[in-house]
Amino acid sequence: MAAKKKNLSIYLLAFALFAGGVGFMMYSALSENCTYHLNVSEAVQIPSEKLKSARLFGVAEGDIVKPENGLGASFTMHDLENPSDTVYVQYKGALPDTFEKGAEVIVEGRMEGKTFMAKTLMTKCPSKYEKSNREKA
Numbered sequence: 001m002a003a004k005k006k007n008l009s010i011y012l013l014a015f016a017l018f019a020g021g022v023g024f025m026m027y028s029a030l031s032e033n034c035t036y037h038l039n040v041s042e043a044v045q046i047p048s049e050k051l052k053s054a055r056l057f058g059v060a061e062g063d064i065v066k067p068e069n070g071l072g073a074s075f076t077m078h079d080l081e082n083p084s085d086t087v088y089v090q091y092k093g094a095l096p097d098t099f100e101k102g103a104e105v106i107v108e109g110r111m112e113g114k115t116f117m118a119k120t121l122m123t124k125c126p127s128k129y130e131k132s133n134r135e136k137a
Helices: 002-032 131-136
Strands: 036-039 054-065 073-078 086-091 104-112 115-123
Touching: 054 086, 086 104
Parallel strands: 036 054, 086 115
Antiparallel strands: 054 073, 054 104, 073 086, 104 115
16 A cells, blocks of 8 residues: 555656646746737837847838948838838848848847847848749749
8 A cells, every 4th residue: 555655656746847847848938939020110119128029020221330340230220101110220240132221121139228139130032032023024
């Protein structure tokens, strides 16, 4: 009888450890990798301390300032639908070849005050690369 209780307690302990491990993995996966997908107009309405991780969609505008080493850029990004809504973006990294003024961009990072600190910058491919336009040529 004592052996059955001992085996049962080992199984319960093993199950509790397994359930705790699965719960911890789910919690850490969901809390660390939650990224909001926002337009610029939505991002400017959220307080910066609540916007720890976000992916913004918009258009690069204004003067694009590139550092001497050639990595990164600082620029203003405006909303596609509401061009009056803007956010200042700082990015440090290699720029895509298609990045220029007027390009549709996606930046991923966090807000620090009024500046969006981007860790990733992607551009939408120009329409000349889309399949329908290649077939016309």
